[in-house]
Amino acid sequence: MTRIDDASATSAVPVASAGCVCGGEIHSLKEICLFISEYSAWLLGCGATCIRLERNVMRMAEALGCGVVMTILPRHIHLSVCLPDKSDSYTYITATRTLPISFDINTRLSELSWALADGKINFEEAKVQFDSIIRTPPADKNLVLLLASLANASFCRLFTGDWAAVAVVFLSTLAGYYLKQVLCEHKVDLRLVFILCAFVSSVLGASDALFNLGTTPEIAVGTSVLYLVPGIPFLNSFSDMLAGHYICSFCRFIHAVILTCCLSIGLCGGLLMMNLGMF
Structure with missing residues (x-):
């Protein structure tokens, strides 16, 4: 200079x-x-x-x-x-x-x-x-954990879940997201993280049906893993496609699809373990 x-x-x-x-x-x-x-x-x-x-x-x-x-x-x-x-x-x-x-x-x-x-x-x-x-430090982990759990519980209520289902989804998200934070801190492969977190959240979400806590157990199970849906990669993929960045768009889309498949594997594993029908 x-x-x-x-x-x-x-x-x-x-x-x-x-x-x-x-x-x-x-x-x-x-x-x-x-x-x-x-x-x-x-x-x-x-x-x-x-x-x-x-x-x-x-x-x-x-x-x-x-x-x-x-x-x-x-x-x-x-x-x-x-x-x-x-x-x-x-x-x-x-x-x-x-x-x-x-x-x-x-x-x-x-x-x-x-x-x-x-x-x-x-x-x-x-x-x-x-x-x-x-060098900006990340947001407070405990605050993010609480807000993510509240947001996912709100989705349950939005999809006509009763209050028992809302409480179950809040707790299942709390446990699953905490596990996600711990695994990511230990540099565990993100695909394995999605499988394990979806499995834990779906097992806990199925407790609504297992113990007859409410009238909408299927809503509790279905929304217990929504916090794992990779919405931003999907949206970025669509934006890149519109802008003509097809290579980045395709790679981001495939990455999001892989994570969604991992989410589905964990969810299906949880349902099978709890002996709940998937269809």
Whole structure:
């Protein structure tokens, strides 16, 4: 990075053989490319769609006075940054981050791109903010556990379940989601996590029928595993398909289908163990 003393150099403009000027400072194409690549890997990893990633990256590249071309793949991002006159370029390939879906990080990274584009922060400040964002601690586990259980119990009530079924679903979700948190902390394969959690929740959900606690035991069993449905991967897959990112769309769809199949295996196993009919 080189400092430009000219006070007029407040916007991003290309500088031949040196890089781009942003906020009165010269930044090399390599420096910009590495930053945007890391940004892209984190944004895609925390659950963003491909179209959002493209728009955010284009917005930042324009603010930095560079051209950018990127190829988004399910496991990697291929990014090339160049001067507007194509006289110099830098290319980097990075692996996407494997992260839990985080709307907080997703939103804050998008806000970062707008802050840079609107001139509220310079490139150095953007890097500092990015480092702060990716170190954001996850939401409180106990709060997430409680809210997920309440949400799933609400689905049971929404599907005409009685209050006994609602209570059973709340407890079965509480146990299943807690197991999911523990297994994920120990880096257990996500497919096995879905099978085990669906099995535990369905067994507990079947207690409504086993002990004749209410009048809607089938609703309790059916909604006890809804918290495992991979809705965001399905939605992202559809969004990527509409945006023309067919490879990412197909891979996200297959990933969601596999998780749904694992959910079904666990559910069927629980029903068989409790000797309940599946149809």
